[in-house]
Structure formats: structure tokens, C-alpha cells
Amino acid sequence: MTDTGSALPWLVIRQDEGGNRYRVGRYATRAEAERVADRLGTRGNQRLYVVERVGHGVP
Numbered sequence: 001m002t003d004t005g006s007a008l009p010w011l012v013i014r015q016d017e018g019g020n021r022y023r024v025g026r027y028a029t030r031a032e033a034e035r036v037a038d039r040l041g042t043r044g045n046q047r048l049y050v051v052e053r054v055g056h057g058v059p
Contacts, residue, residue, distance in 0.1 A: 008054075012037045015048045024049065 008026035010033035015021050024040065027033040030051060037049040 011052045013050050
């Protein structure tokens with residue numbers, strides 16, 4: 001696979017209190033992305049971390 005989107009189809013997205021969304025990283029598997037999101041979410045900050053598949057998120 002030469003297309004990065006195909007090789008790393010899972011995103012971790014950080015959403016802040018104002019609804020702004022930022023890509024944190026791209027991952028090969030959903031499980032890997034969920035582990036990262038869970039780890040970031042336990043740091044005690046007020047941000048929401050979600051996992052989305054490339055092309056399936058909110059525009």
C-alpha cells in the first residue's frame with residue numbers, strides 16, 4: 001500500500017471545549033488508536049479524544 005490513508009486508516013482526534021478538533025495521530029489498527037486515545041484521556045485534562053476511520057468523521 002502506497003497510499004498513507006490506506007496504510008494508516010484510523011485517526012485519534014482531540015476535541016476541546018470549544019468544539020475545535022485536532023488530529024493527534026494516525027494508526028494502522030483501531031485497537032492501537034483506542035489505546036492511544038484511552039491513555040491520553042486518563043491524563044486528567046478536559047479534552048475529549050475520539051477514534052475515527054479516515055473518511056468517516058464529521059467534516
